[in-house]
Amino acid sequence: MLLRPPQATSSAAHTIGARATPLRALAIACVLTFISATLLVVGAVYWSANKADWATEQRLAQTVATALKESAAKIPYDQESVAFWDEAVINTRNAFNETWVNVNLGVWMYDYFKHDQVNILDANNHVRYAMAGGAQVRDPAQAPDAAIATLAAQLRQDIAAGALDLYEAGKSRVPRAEDIAILDGRPAVVSVMPLVPHSKEIAQARGTEFLIASVRFLDSSFVRDLARSRLLDGVRFSRAGDITSREQSYPLKTKSGEAIGSFAWTPQLPGTDILREILPVLAAGLLGIGMVITLLIRRLRRTYTEVVVSESEATHLAFHDTLTSLPNRAYFNDRLEDALAEVSSGRSQLALMFLDLDRFKQVNDTLGHAAGDALICEITARLQSILKPGDVLARMGGDEFAIVMREVKDRMEVESLCGGILSVISRPFDVLGGQAVVGVSIGIAIAPAAGLDRSELARKADIALYQAKKNGGLHFEFFTEDMSQTVQQRRDLEVELRRALDSGNEIEVVFQPLYAAAQLELSGVEALLRWNHPRTGPVSPYTFIGLAEECGLIDQLGDLVLRGACAAAGAWDVDTISINVSAIQLRKGDFAERVLDVLNEMGMPPQRLEIEITESTLLGGSDASARNLKALRAAGVRVSLDDFGTGYSSLSYLMRLEVDRIKIDRSFVRHVGKSAQSGSIVQAIVTMAHAVGVTVVAEGVETREQQDFLIGIGCDHLQGYLLSPPLSALRMVELVAGKKTHATDSGIEAA
Numbered sequence: 158m159l160l161r162p163p164q165a166t167s168s169a170a171h172t173i174g175a176r177a178t179p180l181r182a183l184a185i186a187c188v189l190t191f192i193s194a195t196l197l198v199v200g201a202v203y204w205s206a207n208k209a210d211w212a213t214e215q216r217l218a219q220t221v222a223t224a225l226k227e228s229a230a231k232i233p234y235d236q237e238s239v240a241f242w243d244e245a246v247i248n249t250r251n252a253f254n255e256t257w258v259n260v261n262l263g264v265w266m267y268d269y270f271k272h273d274q275v276n277i278l279d280a281n282n283h284v285r286y287a288m289a290g291g292a293q294v295r296d297p298a299q300a301p302d303a304a305i306a307t308l309a310a311q312l313r314q315d316i317a318a319g320a321l322d323l324y325e326a327g328k329s330r331v332p333r334a335e336d337i338a339i340l341d342g343r344p345a346v347v348s349v350m351p352l353v354p355h356s357k358e359i360a361q362a363r364g365t366e367f368l369i370a371s372v373r374f375l376d377s378s379f380v381r382d383l384a385r386s387r388l389l390d391g392v393r394f395s396r397a398g399d400i401t402s403r404e405q406s407y408p409l410k411t412k413s414g415e416a417i418g419s420f421a422w423t424p425q426l427p428g429t430d431i432l433r434e435i436l437p438v439l440a441a442g443l444l445g446i447g448m449v450i451t452l453l454i455r456r457l458r459r460t461y462t463e464v465v466v467s468e469s470e471a472t473h474l475a476f477h478d479t480l481t482s483l484p485n486r487a488y489f490n491d492r493l494e495d496a497l498a499e500v501s502s503g504r505s506q507l508a509l510m511f512l513d514l515d516r517f518k519q520v521n522d523t524l525g526h527a528a529g530d531a532l533i534c535e536i537t538a539r540l541q542s543i544l545k546p547g548d549v550l551a552r553m554g555g556d557e558f559a560i561v562m563r564e565v566k567d568r569m570e571v572e573s574l575c576g577g578i579l580s581v582i583s584r585p586f587d588v589l590g591g592q593a594v595v596g597v598s599i600g601i602a603i604a605p606a607a608g609l610d611r612s613e614l615a616r617k618a619d620i621a622l623y624q625a626k627k628n629g630g631l632h633f634e635f636f637t638e639d640m641s642q643t644v645q646q647r648r649d650l651e652v653e654l655r656r657a658l659d660s661g662n663e664i665e666v667v668f669q670p671l672y673a674a675a676q677l678e679l680s681g682v683e684a685l686l687r688w689n690h691p692r693t694g695p696v697s698p699y700t701f702i703g704l705a706e707e708c709g710l711i712d713q714l715g716d717l718v719l720r721g722a723c724a725a726a727g728a729w730d731v732d733t734i735s736i737n738v739s740a741i742q743l744r745k746g747d748f749a750e751r752v753l754d755v756l757n758e759m760g761m762p763p764q765r766l767e768i769e770i771t772e773s774t775l776l777g778g779s780d781a782s783a784r785n786l787k788a789l790r791a792a793g794v795r796v797s798l799d800d801f802g803t804g805y806s807s808l809s810y811l812m813r814l815e816v817d818r819i820k821i822d823r824s825f826v827r828h829v830g831k832s833a834q835s836g837s838i839v840q841a842i843v844t845m846a847h848a849v850g851v852t853v854v855a856e857g858v859e860t861r862e863q864q865d866f867l868i869g870i871g872c873d874h875l876q877g878y879l880l881s882p883p884l885s886a887l888r889m890v891e892l893v894a895g896k897k898t899h900a901t902d903s904g905i906e907a908a
Contacts, residue, residue: 195439195446199253202435206428216407217424219389221407225337228379232348232371233333236271240369241331242357245352249277249367253285255293263288266371273345274372276301280311280365282599304338305370308349316351316363320638324353336412337375341530342374344394344409344418352581375409376422391423463486478552480530489551489559493611496561497550500604506565508603511622512578514556515596515630524591531588532595538579538903543574559618565603568635575633598625599633608764620644651708652699657688658713664688666721669883670892671733671854674868679893681733681767682723683876684722685883686714711739719752722757725886729893735767735797743770746781749788763793769820771800790815797854818873819846823857826877829861840870847871 213509225818233878239245239262248254248261258277266272267288277286278301284324286588287297300306312334320332336350351366373379376394384392401405406419438449476488484492496507499701521529525877534558540558549561565571581596602608607617621636625642628634657663668682688696705711718736726734742748756763790796801819819841828835839855847855855867858877867875 163369164222166486174195184203192819198446198450199439199888206432207353209431210424210426213426213428214424217389217405217422217430218407220389221383221420221422224387225407226377227408228373228375229335229337229346232270232272232346232373233273233335235266235466236333236348236350236369237331239265240350240352243354243356245264245369246354246359246361246367250280250361250365259285259288262286262290262369263293267291270371271373271378272371273361273374273377274370276305276370278305278309278349278368278370280367282306282313282368285367290385301370302340302607303449304336304340304345304347305349305372305760308334308336308347308370309370312349312351312368313364316366321353321363321366322352322762325593335407337417338411339396339417340372340374343398345372345377346375347372357461367762370739380420383420388427389422391421393421395421412781422727448498457617481534481552483537483558484549484551486551486553489549489561490611492551493561493614494581496563497604497609497611497614499563501609505521506599506603506605507573508560508562509618510560510571510575510633511600511615511618512552512558512560513598513622513626514582515598515626517556517595519596520588524588524593526592528589528591532586532593535586535588536582536595540578543577543581568603571601571603571635572633575601578872579631579633593856594629598622598630600625600636601633602636647704650696650701651704653690653709654688654704654710657690658710658717664714664717666718666725667874667883668722668726668889670881670889671735671874674875677875677880679731680874681731681735682726682729682889683735683737683756683769684718684726685737686718687883706739706741711741712745715739715742716751716755718783719755720759723755723761725889727759728762728766731793731893732765733767734761734765735769737799738768740771740782743782743785744799746784748781749785749792752789752794753792763789764795767795767797767817769799772798786815816851817865818852818854820856820876821872823877826857826863826867827854827859828864830860836866839867839872843870845870849874 164876197767244257245262248257249792262277263275263286266275268291273290275286275288275780276284276297279285280429282301284297286302301309312332315332315334320329323329324331325421330349333350334349335346337523338345338347340347347370349368349370351368353366354361365810380392380394385388393739394409395406398419400419400421403423404421405424406421408416409420410416410594411416439446473482476485476491478485488512493509498749499505500507517529520532536558537550537552540560544550544560547563549563553559560574562571562574573731578597578599582595586593586595600618601618602614602618602621604614608614617636620640621634624640625632625634634640635748665687667687669685670679671681671683672678673680686698686702688698688701690696702711702714705714715736715738722736743792752766753763753769756766786796795817796815798816798819819842821839825835825839825842830836843853852873854876855863856876857870858864858867858875858879860879863877864875865880881892
């Protein structure tokens with residue numbers, strides 16, 4: 158066996174020692190790092206726990222202070238319910254009615270307001286009545302408790318100094334004196350108030366007032382209420398200062414600042430609870446602490462990531478439309494402000510465009526709201542495809558969009574974009590298996606020419622949009638000052654229309670006769686409205702009826718024409734009395750009920766009434782419209798389709814529509830004899846209507862040639878200035894008297 162030389166052994170030991178030294182240093186460094194980390198974590202936990210406990214204690218102290226303040230303030234308000242009362246003065250000062258006082262001033266205050274004691278003091282501050290714990294005290298001490306006596310004396314001084322004068326002048330509340338005091342060894346809120354009359358019928362000399370003194374002890378029901386309402390554990394009142402280390406206290410002081418005791422309770426300290434849960438984990442060792450720290454860091458990292466993502470999503474939702482992800486109104490306004498700031502520096506122009514879809518409601522009504530949402534998304538995609546970088550597209554709500562076109566060079570550039578918008582929107586859309594066709598109206602205001610204020614620019618773009626829609630839609634308009642004047646005129650006209658409806662003597666109902674074509678006999682009348690403005694003269698029905706629909710007056714106008722027609726024409730020997738009905742009226746859920754109520758009230762059979770509606774109203778109506786029409790037809794009211802030929806006008810539609818007759822639009826009748834195409838169209842309409850059992854009225858008959866042609870093709874009824882213009886009710890009486898005579902032949906003048 159060979160022995161290793163001593164040098165070799167020494168060298169090996171040195172190598173091991175040399176290697177152990179850095180390992181030991183690393184281990185020490187790790188130990189110190191773990192210890193430091195542990196101390197840091199423990200210190201942070203202790204600091205956080207103490208901070209949480211301190212915040213909780215502050216909140217609880219404030220809670221108790223607030224409860225005391227509210228209780229002290231409530232007692233005088235409770236007293237006012239009986240102190241400000243003629244009966245209280247009569248039953249105490251004039252002749253002391255002990256039974257009445259016990260019921261109304263004693264037991265009442267206990268049962269209803271939880272006042273533990275009530276004393277009634279006379280003008281000399283002697284006790285005339287006492288209640289304690291809800292029962293009258295028999296033979297009470299003549300002198301009140303010292304605390305009550307002190308407050309009573311103070312109140313008497315205030316009254317002598319004019320406190321009641323201020324109250325009677327309406328400059329203050331009923332005077333009172335209140336404080337926190339010790340009564341019968343118990344803490345209490347004490348309030349003293351005079352009994353004063355509430356009317357001038359009772360006179361009371363100064364200094365003769367009886368006083369009501371109320372006491373609520375703070376160590377009984379108040380403590381229970383405090384514990385229940387403020388969620389405090391172990392609430393108690395301590396006068397001796399025996400507060401334990403586990404309890405928190407709040408001093409009870411009089412108004413002078415004298416401490417008379419403390420409220421104590423056992424606080425639920427979240428910081429302490431956290432320490433109890435965390436300390437066992439920390440005691441598991443440095444390795445455990447390291448693992449916990451690692452897990453905490455990972456959790457914090459994950460939580461932070463979730464918070465960042467959630468905050469990003471919340472920010473996006475706050476400033477973007479949820480359906481299209483376009484900027485919403487709030488974000489759009491911010492972007493517009495930024496763009497206007499660039500324009501104000503003189504570097505460029507911008508165009509603000511407001512877009513409103515035409516016929517979008519029909520898509521919702523016919524294909525459903527899901528299709529409407531899909532259509533909005535498709536429209537968004539098409540709009541985005543034609544905008545240049547830097548332009549801002551936003552959805553302002555519903556079927557409204559807005560565009561900020563930045564760095565505008567000239568008006569032609571804006572017109573080009575608007576033309577592109579009209580083109581891409583007017584193309585059919587395939588949505589959810591159906592096809593939708595809509596249009597768009599655009600209002601444009603250019604800055605800086607139209608101003609640099611965001612609200613003013615938006616107002617002008619909105620005015621231009623209104624003008625575009627007024628001109629029939631599928632159109633764009635640039636704002637001009639004339640438009641602003643037009644809007645103002647419309648507002649003025651709305652005011653005048655409301656005034657005219659209120660006055661009841663400017664808008665009248667006139668009647669245009671309908672004649673049976675075969676014998677040219679009077680068969681019915683159509684009730685129309687005429688507005689004779691006292692200053693400007695006649696106002697066109699197309700103007701004021703459209704205005705009434707926009708500003709919510711159409712129901713009032715409809716009621717006026719229905720009642721006027723029933724009142725005037727109810728006794729005439731005519732088959733039908735027709736009135737025009739707006740789509741807005743028909744969409745009201747109670748429309749049919751209101752019409753039938755008026756007919757019943759006016760004594761007119763429903764079978765004599767005919768309502769005239771347009772094709773678009775009938776086909777594009779809501780469920781409410783359909784229900785109203787069904788109810789009216791079931792009652793016997795006839796339905797006529799007005800302006801036939803300008804809408805769908807197909808046989809398939811006519812077969813589906815439950816109508817009694819159609820009225821050929823005057824635009825076709827006007828060209829009879831001048832245009833072979835118009836004559837063919839009119840003849841086709843008559844043939845088609847008769848094929849499905851519907852009678853036909855031709856509107857706008859103005860020449861003998863038109864009359865003869867319409868009679869020749871079998872048209873059932875004629876209406877127009879050739880036969881009679883619209884007539885007043887008085888002129889109609891003359892016409893009805895000679896029923897077979899034309900108004901024009903009889904020399905009867907138009908209304």
